[in-house]
Amino acid sequence: MRFLKESKQFLVVAFIIYVILKALFVFGVASSYIQQIVQYAVIIALTSIGLNIIYGFTGQFSLGHAAFYGIGAYTSAYLTKVLGIDSLFSYIPVLMACSVISGLIGFLIGIPILKLKDDFLAIATLGFGTLVRVFFDNSDKISDVLGGSRGFVGIPKITNLELVLFFTLFIIVITRHMINSRFGLFWRCIKDDELAASSIGINTANMKLMAFTYGCMLAGFGGAFYANLYTFLHPSNFDILKSIDFLIIVIIGGMGNIVGTILASFIWVGFIEGLRIILPSEVLDIRWVVIPILLIFIMMWRPYGIMAKKTK
Template identity: 45%
Template sequence: MATVPNGSSSFAGGGRPAVTVNAVVSAALIVALYIVLSLLRQQGIIGTYWGMILDLALITTTSAIGLSLIYGFAGQFSLGHVAFYGIGGYVSAYITKAYGATTLNFVLGLAAGTLAAALIAFLIGLPILRLRSDYLGIATLGFGVIVKVFMDNSDKISKLLGGSMGMTGIPRLTTFPWVFWSAVLVILLARNLVHSSHGRACISVREDEIAADIMGIDTTRFKMLAFVLGCAMAGLAGGLYAHLYVYLHPKSFEFLKSFDVLLIVVLGGLGSLTGTVVAGMGVVFLQEVLRDVLGQQFLEWRGVVYALVLIVLMILRPQGLMGGWEFSLDRWLSRPSKGGKASGTAGMP
């Protein structure tokens, strides 16, 4: 059985000074990483092509964190995650196309796409979250098919949506700061939820829903919380994607895209946000390496490579690359020194 996180932060040693020190160090490391990556891009060390891949990796990770909450922590098997990714993309792109390519409209579009994904998740979650295991997966898969059909015929609602020909003319408003800080925001939000009482309730539902219900936990409420929040994250990622690649096509939101995100969550380790981040970045860059190596045969062999990776993973490390492990600054700041005293904040009373 997976270990349920305690109420203290994984970046804190338990006391108020430790929380402050670790929070400051964490913030400093995040800002330093942002500055380094920005400088590498400005100096051309990270070129335009690989810069776009980095942006895509961060967007994919943002979406994968959402599925990690739904499946990895709450145990709700979803095969329709890409549908909410598409909803966020189409709604946000429609707003910037219809009302102008301004920063304000971009922000409003991202907010609208995120809220639309969350609202639709809530509405469909009311009936389908009563299902369990494979039945829930089939229901979410069916919803994904419905969304795909709707996208194919969206031009009947508005010509701006493009229908089966795809949505063109989307302004390119997504930049590196947007994708980086959106990913950071989503990761911090997910981390704080997981280490809260609500997060522990979600994990108890994953481990044994019947036992959680007997213990008085409102299982439907916490499944809904994880589902809505995770789908909202997918909606945000979809909005960023739409304004990065400036083109949306219904084929971009087929079932295989949901499988890609599911692969990331399973590969990184169910119940590990750190694993999801590592796998999310790694899978996207692996795709580009395979594209360079295989060329035109990439699409044909991609499924084979993914299947082999999953088979090897299930044999050698079924819990995923990271298992339930999370990165923690406290392990480093409170590591004992050579003199026998703990460094950092661990020696504080």
């Protein structure tokens, strides 16, 4: 329980945010659409923290994060639908299963591909993402429930604000401790200079694999919540463009900055989903013209992200 005490300030802020959100929800100030996108933003934050571990802390560039998010989503959707789960207590084991499966697949795929560096790792993870998408597209040949390219329908709606928020908080506290532990130090060493890290006795292959697996496990949780929030899945929700979304969030939030990632997720979801209520659709299309330009400018002026900690 020591680590809960150390994160006290953070937990107090989080609890205040929860009370405000709950009040807004209960008194009907926020419409059900807004309630949904608030939960969605928390899910995106959870998944993006996973990518921040892989890319921001350990420096392993992954363009396949949406695949692990998708694996979590499909696992949860399948388990909750087939087993008929609708209560919160029986949902927790399902969540664990999703995360373990995402993590296990990340582990197995990580053993060969983490030997690659930079751009080849990007292409390999992108390739894995496409393979997973092809698998989802053809999944109706394995089991009709999965729906294949028609999409997975009729998933029970279990995700609610308390579950998502408190679970994500729990994960964030654990993640902060991972980062402040020996392992977190090793990860940052590998990011700065892999050769130097291995020369001082860090087992770089194992540490990279650990960071990658952990990041994939968080994506698995995120995916599971997503499936049980929207109750409908389609393979196109988990393609390259989705992986790029997570990447943009990590870059806006700053590499190696957890709080920045959380803020960036809310800004991002607000920008992409929230603006739909206010603006007409002609204006909305311009969002995706502005975002890439912003991305290029960020890379020129702040290559480690807008909210990144200052580096020498």
